[in-house]
Amino acid sequence: MANTSADKPNIRQVARLAGVSHMTVSRVLNEYPHIKEATRRRVLEVIEELDYRPNMAARALATQKSQRIGVIVESAVEFGPTSTLRALEATARGTGYAVSSIALEDGHRISPQEAVDNLTTQGVDALCVIAPRSSSIAALRKISINIPVLVVKPDRDPSFLTVSLDQKEGTTLAVDHLVSLGHRDILHLAGPLDWLDARARERAFHARAKSWGVRERPIVVGDWSADFAYDFAKGIKELPDYTAVFVANDDMAVGLIHGLHERGFSVPGDLSVVGFDDVPLAAHVLPPLTTVRQNFRALGVAIVDLLRAAIEEREIPRVTKIPAELLVRSSTAAPRGEDS
Amino acid sequence: MANTSADKPNIRQVARLAGVSHMTVSRVLNEYPHIKEATRRRVLEVIEELDYRPNMAARALATQKSQRIGVIVESAVEFGPTSTLRALEATARGTGYAVSSIALEDGHRISPQEAVDNLTTQGVDALCVIAPRSSSIAALRKISINIPVLVVKPDRDPSFLTVSLDQKEGTTLAVDHLVSLGHRDILHLAGPLDWLDARARERAFHARAKSWGVRERPIVVGDWSADFAYDFAKGIKELPDYTAVFVANDDMAVGLIHGLHERGFSVPGDLSVVGFDDVPLAAHVLPPLTTVRQNFRALGVAIVDLLRAAIEEREIPRVTKIPAELLVRSSTAAPRGEDS
DNA sequence: ACCTGAGTTGTTCCCGGTAACATTTATGTG
DNA sequence: CACATAAATGTTACCGGGAACAACTCAGGT
Missing domain, CATH: 3.40.50.2300 (Response regulator)
Structure with a gap:
């Protein structure tokens, strides 16, 4: 199955074994439409045999896109932000994106500026801010960022994309x-x-x-x-x-x-x-x-949808309202002296 | 301060403005020892002026190191694993590493194999498994991985680096x-x-x-x-x-x-x-x-220490035992009919 | 003054992909 | 059957860094 040599195969090795140019392999990988079926199969076979995986760093360098979303979360100990982050990560992964996240105040003090720097240095394609405080948003406004930025907040904002739970x-x-x-x-x-x-x-x-x-x-x-x-x-x-x-x-x-x-x-x-x-x-x-x-899961999906659309410069979809749900348990009852 | 043009400066633009070759800039960035102080200052000034940040993708491609640690966490809803992950992330960031994490069972079913694939495709330099189940470890053993792997588990293991809370x-x-x-x-x-x-x-x-x-x-x-x-x-x-x-x-x-x-x-x-x-x-x-x-914080530090040593092929440090602490509150008392 | 070695800087190529353009090979069509 | 056109594939350059090696500078020893 896999090759015995330890080093990872690259696209040109695949090309050589398949008897094609490395560009043909690249096209197969990127689902370019005009590839002869026989060629495609041969390439895929070699890929399988060599257990070849494209090198994301090289791809990022060539395309100027990292397929990575940066997330700034105000507090990763609160339940809501954590759940949102998890949902976002899972959704992103499902659509071929990776996620890098930074928690703003988890003991290690990090300013919004530092967080943005760290993330942009990682080359993220878009930024998302979960559970923000108004001071963080104010700080964000002052930083010039030339990638899409989404803030999870209730009201629309001229500077950012927004979504939120209701x-x-x-x-x-x-x-x-x-x-x-x-x-x-x-x-x-x-x-x-x-x-x-x-x-x-x-x-x-x-x-x-x-x-x-x-x-x-x-x-x-x-x-x-x-x-x-x-x-x-x-x-x-x-x-x-x-x-x-x-x-x-x-x-x-x-x-x-x-x-x-x-x-x-x-x-x-x-x-x-x-x-x-x-x-x-x-x-x-x-x-x-x-x-x-x-519904944090739905929020995660909405975030990724919006961000992907923005990154790929498609039309920004409209997000349908994400409903909340009341769970009535035992900590509430009629006040004294009342009948329900 | 920053340049007005939107596109990011690269190392050669910095070099040109500083009147040196791009390699000199690279050396300044990587703290190569034999740089004349005057040159270093000039380069740093230009870097500052242009707000230059090195492109991590290019660096990863050239060095074959991503400065990224991959983490597989069995369940990201449990408190322990989540805390460990957060501590690990913060520590890693403090030492120049980024973290990519995958939760194994958070609704979206992902096999250990898929998780490893996803992470290695991202080009992580090392892998860490938090809060593992024995089945995950068994699966891991069968996957050939040529980067350091650390498993958070009590007993030593011939296949992996290990640490754990006591x-x-x-x-x-x-x-x-x-x-x-x-x-x-x-x-x-x-x-x-x-x-x-x-x-x-x-x-x-x-x-x-x-x-x-x-x-x-x-x-x-x-x-x-x-x-x-x-x-x-x-x-x-x-x-x-x-x-x-x-x-x-x-x-x-x-x-x-x-x-x-x-x-x-x-x-x-x-x-x-x-x-x-x-x-x-x-x-x-x-x-x-x-x-x-x-003490999850200490665990996070220990994980990063070990992994960095392994990545950089230094000697693996010995981890001092991480103590636990009993918090006596009100859910315990002497049994009926006893005096304390 | 000449040689030596350490300090300092430059040149060239490579990492592994993709974009753009060139080229060859079918597929129709008048 | 020649020619226009589309399909399929190849060639070359480039993304932005770093490794390896070359070259030049300068102080100290003989």
């Missing part, structure tokens, strides 16, 4: 669920508002709460971490006048419940809690968490 | 903790035994339990998922004769506690539970989980 729909589902249970006073525990996703959820929360005539109250801004929410809950002195909390992610929801529990408040008895993300443990924490699930 | 130490800490609380009948809820980490924990559990004279009982083999452990707990009819459960990962521990709770058994009142991994939520689930934390 934060508004997910948030609306959560608020409506609480309202339908009878809650009229809901606290929002938000993510850091310089994260676009946190901001979008906060906006959507206000909009929907207002349209239901729910009482306006200041939101609490957290940092996505369970620790923060736990500390916040521990600081609550007596049973608050809100009866439900819409939390911007599951981690904070779990921390909140933990803190409330230590303070002697029960969920959902005293307070209902809704999370966001549906992390793997959400169904099994106590009480199982009512939360919003997003 | 599963034995972590397990021992957990068992000793339970024993010191007074437990003499401990169930082990293991991960799938074709995962080397699961197997190592199971072996270490048996060894340590035996040395304490703890009663031998068959282990339960799970699939890492909270769902499995939940179902298992729901199937328990009456309070079992074991008083503690050592669970091979936190997800299963949480699922187990959930199921036990629904069956009316309390943790740690009726049963103590120890997990493994210290996932971000472990401190905040109810009850907060006693678990074993591993």
